[in-house]
Amino acid sequence: MFSKPPQTGEFERAALPHVNELYRTAFRLLGDGARAEDVVQETYLQAWKSFARFEPGTNCRAWLFKILVNTIHHHRRNWFHLRRVKESEEILEQTAARAAPVPERIAREEILRALGRLPADYRAAVLLADVEEFSYKEIASMLDVPIGTVMSRLSRGRKLLREQLGALARSYGIGPAGKEGGA
DSSP, X not given: OOSSOOOHXXXXXXXXXXXXXXXXXXXXXXXXXXXXXXXXXXXXXXXXXXXXXXXXXSOHHHHHHHHHHHHHHHHXXXXXXXXXXXXXXXXXXXXXXXXXXXXXXXXXHHHHHHHHTSOHHHHHHHIIIIISOOOHHHHHHHHTSOHHHHHHHHXXXXXXXXXXXXXXXXXXXXXXXXXXXXX
């Protein structure tokens, strides 16, 4: 079954330290704790089965995230019978037009809600780059898209986040006060 028998101790040392990061990302991408747990569990099962092919000294974290992203894509097809729809400017405008109420202080929940409102492809790119701090090349490999697509999704995702959180930031004196007045 295995080309060489997997070593439990090696696997645990290399892979288990990343379980919380994987769960956090799965939860943010799926928005459901139970599904996130299922996906992370399956990610580790797949990693265990493939660990004999893992090259020690390479980036285990990136390898696990690649498995996680592939597992999420597989589950989305099964859960939602995923329909691929090209995003149009109208969809982007509708998404960006949602304005969150301005609280008295920036709440982590508001930022996470804004992130959750991003289209799934943009959310994945922003999470992997800005939260998990993967390189564009690593993200491109994980998502099986060209680096240019990663850069485009990051740019658009960050723009949507700025628009959604702009009023909130301005209420704290962060960023331009407004466009009126010629500033």
